[in-house]
Amino acid sequence: xxxxxxxxxxxxxxxxxxxxxxxxxxxxxxxxxxxxxxxxxxxxxxxxxxxxxxxxxxxxxxxxxxxxxxxxxxxxxxxxxxxxxxxxxxxxxxxxxxxxxxxxxxxxxxxxxxxxxxxxxxxxxxxxxxxxxxxxxxxxxxxxxxxxxxxx
Amino acid sequence: xxxxxxxxxxxxxxxxxxxxxxxxxxxxxxxxxxxxxxxxxxxxxxxxxxxxxxxxxxxxxxxxxxxxxxxxxxxxxxxxxxxxxxxxxxxxxxxxxxxxxxxxxxxxxxxxxxxxxxxxxxxxxxxxxxxxxxxxxxxxxxxxxxxxxxxx
DNA sequence: GGGAATGTTCAGTTTTGATTGAACGCAGAT
DNA sequence: ATCTGCGTTCAATCAAAACTGAACATTCCC
Numbered sequence: 052x053x054x055x056x057x058x059x060x061x062x063x064x065x066x067x068x069x070x071x072x073x074x075x076x077x078x079x080x081x082x083x084x085x086x087x088x089x090x091x092x093x094x095x096x097x098x099x100x101x102x103x104x105x106x107x108x109x110x111x112x113x114x115x116x117x118x119x120x121x122x123x124x125x126x127x128x129x130x131x132x133x134x135x136x137x138x139x140x141x142x143x144x145x146x147x148x149x150x151x152x153x154x155x156x157x158x159x160x161x162x163x164x165x166x167x168x169x170x171x172x173x174x175x176x177x178x179x180x181x182x183x184x185x186x187x188x189x190x191x192x193x194x195x196x197x198x199x200x201x202x203x
Numbered sequence: 204x205x206x207x208x209x210x211x212x213x214x215x216x217x218x219x220x221x222x223x224x225x226x227x228x229x230x231x232x233x234x235x236x237x238x239x240x241x242x243x244x245x246x247x248x249x250x251x252x253x254x255x256x257x258x259x260x261x262x263x264x265x266x267x268x269x270x271x272x273x274x275x276x277x278x279x280x281x282x283x284x285x286x287x288x289x290x291x292x293x294x295x296x297x298x299x300x301x302x303x304x305x306x307x308x309x310x311x312x313x314x315x316x317x318x319x320x321x322x323x324x325x326x327x328x329x330x331x332x333x334x335x336x337x338x339x340x341x342x343x344x345x346x347x348x349x350x351x352x353x354x355x
Numbered sequence: 356g357g358g359a360a361t362g363t364t365c366a367g368t369t370t371t372g373a374t375t376g377a378a379c380g381c382a383g384a385t
Numbered sequence: 386a387t388c389t390g391c392g393t394t395c396a397a398t399c400a401a402a403a404c405t406g407a408a409c410a411t412t413c414c415c
Contacts (some may be wrong), residue, residue: 058324063330070309073227077403088333089326096362106405111363113403131413143336157222164215167206169300170208174208174241177361178215181240184295187347195343199336229373248392258375263393265373284382284391 060089064103080113084122084138093126093135121145145150147196151189158185212241214257231257232265236274236290243289247276273297299348303341310337 067085068078076084082103087094094102100110115137117123122142126135139145165178220230221238234255238244244252252262266288269275274294278287291297316351317330 053321056320056324059316059319060326063313066312066316070312076224079403085341088329091325091329097360107362108364109404112354115363134225134362138400143333147340160218160222161215164211164218167211168208169205172208173243174212177240177243181256181295187351188344191343191345191347192340193343194346195339198342233371249390259392259395260376261374267393286392 055112063089077113077116079109080117083113083136084117087123087136087138087174093137096134096136099136120149143160144196145197147192147199151192151196154185154192156190158182158189161185215241229265229268231255231261232269235262235265235288236269237289237292239275243290245289248286248288251260251288272301296348296351299344299351303344303348305342306337306341310341313337 064082064085068082071081071084072078083099085096086099086102093152096105096110096114099114100107101117103110114123114125117126117136121139122145123136124139126137128135159182161178162182168175168178168203207284212225216234216237219240220234223233223236224230238254240253245246248262248266249259252259253267255262266277266286268287270277273291274297275288276291278289280287313330314334317327317334320327320330
């Protein structure tokens with residue numbers, strides 16, 4: 052009844068690939084993250100290529116992307132020319148922080164549009180409502196972030 | 204110094220198109236929503252096509268998509284065969300509600316993977332942490348939703 | 356100096372998704 | 386009956402993105 056670990060692992064990696072694809076990551080980047088989260092230990096560049104069954108070019112590109120986002124970290128070991136990657140300590144926090152920044156940014160942009168309108172214009176009220184909406188979401192996520200930080 | 208309303212309107216619509224594209228909507232769907240939010244009144248099917256400068260086929264497809272998501276509503280008037288669309292009363296709430304549902308779903312899926320693992324497996328702890336992460340986000344957004352509901 | 360291992364780059368290919376526009380079905384109006 | 390306006394559908398087109406694989410530069414080892 053209990054599936055072998057390797058099966059759960061493979062399923063999880065595939066699931067993460069799809070789940071994160073919906074959030075703007077490429078499929079490979081999503082699976083990479085899934086694999087690194089599951090294993091919880093640094094994996095080498097070529098390991099990733101063979102385990103995910105993709106070209107080294109793809110690993111290179113996607114790793115660079117994930118590194119830039121602060122989602123993963125690169126390790127280098129003396130006497131070993133390979134690059135190793137693992138999920139950043141604060142990987143999830145990092146993602147939330149960025150999310151908050153982007154929502155706040157949107158809120159302010161919308162408010163900017165609103166304030167370019169005369170106050171008797173009905174659209175102004177609607178855009179302000181939208182700005183509030185984004186601000187509220189940013190607030191909610193901020194609370195989630197604090198709650199997670201507390202738990203640790 | 205104050206730009207004409209029509210200019211602000213056009214800029215807002217374009218901005219929304221881009222902002223919502225990042226959230227998985229097609230460009231046309233995003234601009235449609237932007238237009239409807241700005242105008243705040245029902246707009247006819249063909250109005251949308253001409254104002255956005257896109258084919259009727261695109262309006263049909265994207266309207267169907269937005270309707271399915273509960274983001275907009277279709278109106279029909281006696282003696283007028285045209286379809287009219289406007290942002291749903293609870294359009295934003297609807298979007299948040301769906302967002303919460305999807306995050307909760309992800310949280311539970313991940314927890315499902317975690318529970319398929321033996322408790323001594325380190326991955327189990329990590330996946331539980333990820334599940335908590337999604338649950339916390341869902342909680343945060345839920346609070347945002349309540350805060351917005353209160354304000355009204 | 357070869358040679359092997361490693362990561363990057365980039366041009367080319369494949370895939371995916373959005374968009375169009377013509378054909379269609381339907382419902383009122385003439 | 387025919388015509389016109391309306392929305393849908395679908396095959397074709399177009400564009401953007403992901404992915405590959407070969408060429409390359411670098412480093413280490415013998």
